[in-house]
Amino acid sequence: MSYQLGNSDIVELTEWRRELHRFPEISGEEAQTARRVEDRLRALGPDRLLTGLGGHGVAAVFEGAAEGPGIMIRCELDALPIPEISTFDHRSQVPGKGHLCGHDGHMSMVMAVARALSRQRPEKGRVVLMFQPAEEDGSGAAAVISDPRFDETRTDYALSLHNMPGLPLGSVSLRRGPVNCASRGMCIGLNGRTAHASDPATGLSPMAALAKLMPELTALGHGNGPEDAGFTLATVTHARLGEATFGVAPGQAELWVTLRTMLDADMADLVSRAEALVADCATEAGLEHRIDYHDVFRHCENDPEAVELLTRAMAAEGLTPGEAGQPMRASEDFGRFGDHAKAVMFLLGAGETCPSLHNPDYDFPDELIPIGARIFLRAVDQLLNET
Template sequence: MVLTNQDMVELVAFRRKLHRMPELSREEAQTAREVQAFLKSTGPDRIITGLGGHGVAAIYDGRAPGPTVMVRSELDGLPIEEISSAPHRSATPGKAHLCGHDGHTAILAALARALGRQRPQRGRVVLMFQPAEEDGSGAAAVVADPKFRQIAPDYAFALHNLPGLPFGKVALADGPVNCASRGMRIVLSGKTAHASMPETGTSPVNAVANLMPALTALGEGGPLDEGFAMITVTHAKVGEAAFGVAPGRAEIWATLRTLTDAGMEDLCARAEHLVLSRAREQGLGVEIAYDDIFHHCENAPEAVAHLQRALTAEGVPFDRGSLPIRASEDFGRFGETASSAMFFLGAGENHPSLHNPDYDFPDDLIGIGARVFLRTLRDLLG
């Protein structure tokens, strides 16, 4: 399964085409159509569409029975304005591929081209182009989709590029590699009053002023071990933009982060207890909701061993690097149904960070990522 220089030229062009047309989570309709068009040219045995939203899966059957191996990438971009002079910069104001999902998709496109020319000897390969990774809803929606039962992978693999890690070097380890996280939305309800007579109303100001540092104190970070907990207040609003009204409503948004899902349950319970007690003290109503829910991502030792063999065979340097990392990743959902592992591919020590407005996926990573996955598929399926 060899990729030619012409293949790489065309894969880079495909990546840059996707980069110019970013779509946000749950809106990736055009991106999915572009992926489908590319996949059809490789002659898969089946393409499944509409998985968990706009997800697409291409299936390449082997010649004999064997395990199902899934490799996954993501389709969505981010609601951030790109700062770039590159010809392939985003053509959509306020939206951009600043996490590298366009590059990850190009790597799977490379696998599709190779598999179109040479099927595995046994089993089957599923290339999963997943929607809505950035808000944490995509993998869960894919797994819950009845069509996912047609895939039912035995193994699931993925990668994520990682600025700060030397270019082309891989970080890989078993156990937890990405934190669990979720957004906590707190609404405090009182009663408005004339600003000259605030005592006639019930203001949430004191509760907000107390809760923001108190929530942060519940999770102040520290070593990434089983006890790790972090709460980051990301947004707050009190009342309306008016000088004549004492506020009667407030919102606080905070991101909760732990190493494991069990730790998240504990942190949520402690945060909810704190919010409810402060609200009662101030005579306020309270509503709590959660968004952007990410389970922790844990690499299975068996799946890690397969990747390690492939990295060694391809001469790609690797160690555990700085794993685990604080950032979240919804690939962990696939680990609930398959032996799964994700590796992190260095984008360069001085490369702009993920989600920065000047980030762009390094095209030279497409070939490295494809080589590692193709070797893994060859070792597992022949």
């Protein structure tokens, strides 16, 4: 292998990971995180450094000496609006926010790749290291791709990973085809008319419609998991009826539902059926209604050629990929890059006893930093250095 990482690299990047963990920023607010990334990358002298990409995104380009294919390696900048309950020294210093999905670790792996590339450029082609903003709410990839400067980062391949609690530490999971579900947040508003609580008949309450919609929307689900053909899932995540008062019969209600399908092609049908249910229920109750969508994720699908590239890279590192944990119900804002490159995402085991992603006591296992970085570097080496 042409690229090497020393023990000092891993020690320094482990400490940097913990620094990132102390100062989490949520989707759309990653200004200081991006600045920390930018400062590190600038010191490594990439051939091009793009900042403010699609918001707070940062991309470093390392050019080879000759023409050849390009590889993007993508990680995420953002944290979560979840309070962390851990007590270790590098716990979050920002109340109500935490790196509880491991994006701090993913950034450290990609920064390790940058260190290796700064010492030795590829023989041909180029490598783009993409630090994507706003992954958690599904808006970041679309914003990066719509940025006019995205053309400067286009590549033939796009690689990414996610750490996965529940899988043995350092194990890898990789498969062809769909790997992450499509999903979107459906926000439903029901509007009637308030009344005095002593005379509710003079108003128009959305209470019955709200109570009816929750089980009927949930019943749109089909299949036990994303491996089942036509899998769909509707999950009620929030409901509000009126105001917190005893003197007013409610006139408004709000219902949040996450719609999920394995494939993008199935989402339009699920959306149509959900919207029809809402419209029928509101009409029956004499209510006005509105529907807004948020956190829209495309499904992720692994390209066969990209899977083969990573499989060979893993084999060279002595790793044999399985398919445990895939396809995933969870969504990932990586699928859009598949419209522009041969994309692939793999899972890297975070340990069978590691707290689950988004749990308040989760912390990224530092032992994964060199493993993920070496897999990425091996893929670069095999595609851009070997003839």
